[in-house]
Amino acid sequence: MEKSRTTVRSASPVVPFLPIIVVGLIHLGAILLSLHGLAEWTKPLLMPALATGLIWGAPQRRSPAIVLGVVALFFSWVGDVTIPWWFVVGLVFFLLAHITYLVLFVSRLAVRRVQWWAIAYVVWLVVLLMILGPHTGSLLVPVIAYGIVLSAMAAFASRCNRWVAWGGALFVVSDSLLAINRFLPDAGIPLADFLIMVTYIAAQTLIVWGLLRHERARAATA
Template identity: 40%
Template sequence: MRPTFRPLPAFTPYLVVTVVHLLAILQNPGDIGFLLGMGAFGLAHLAYITLYLGPLRTGRIPAWGIVLGVVWWGGMVAVLAPWLGGLLVPVAVYGLVLGAAAVCALATRPLVAIGAAVFLVSDTLLALDRFLPGFSVLELDLEIMLAYCLGQGLIIAGVVTIARRRAGFANAGQKVANVESAAPLS
């Protein structure tokens, strides 16, 4: 008997990126841990971009979205550059990938795009808090985590909506079948 190999689930690469990210943060405190964590998040955003422009794509990226993404990225680099020192290049590259993910999400359903935008707000607040002297917002850690969780939740809700529509459901709340109107099995 020959063994049969089943392909790995589609989410496997994303799970691997998440595990690597968590291990990097837990094992490496300080700037090294920050860089490894940021790199792992960058890989996760590249995975998001692949999903947004591939299986989750439902439309085109609007030109205004590209302009907004470039303005956000340029503004963040300009504001943070004087304070980044040796972290300028990695933070700028991560910001470029993060902004690109938010822009590419505009080619999907509105829930996914809103989730990506809220995630962008979370990371923007995090960057301003970490690098911009004097930046202070009441309960900032709570706001960052709420924005992060809300953003991820909206992305997931959007993905579920896309999957349900592609499976033939008119909307996310539609019943699978109306039992009373189903034809009897004979």
């Protein structure tokens, strides 16, 4: 019976992602159409939709990699809910999400060495802190800590398959846009809210997709 369930999941790898596709499109459409109520209502549904897909598509739902993935999505969900109202609290939960992803990448998903191009994340962090540092005020230390963990997560994502690596890179893009939009509002990023969310949703989805690809390959060889 377990083998049959695994075969069904492997035969339809996109189906578990239907919840995040539907909720994500509604959320992004609401942002573009300035339907603020709908955007606020759908944002808390994003990570539960993706977690549903992760559990749905997992060949072994209790495997450590799947559990870590669910935990990271839970922390991200709390961050989504809290960051509009309590920025520091939201930042802490996203920090926990990145730490969980970092543990996941290093302990479960690594298939190669850190790639040479991951040095770009160090350069990115230095440049971004030089630009934003004078504008962060009392949040300078938390922002530096967050940036270090985020860049480490993205760098170690390069050790995983290409979907996870791209997910880590897009997370850096999303959080960079969020930081610039918050601390340098005069930068005037066009469609800032849309760009932040589309890269965030893509980042999380690619990480989950790469996680499931890795787990299915591992289950098949086992």
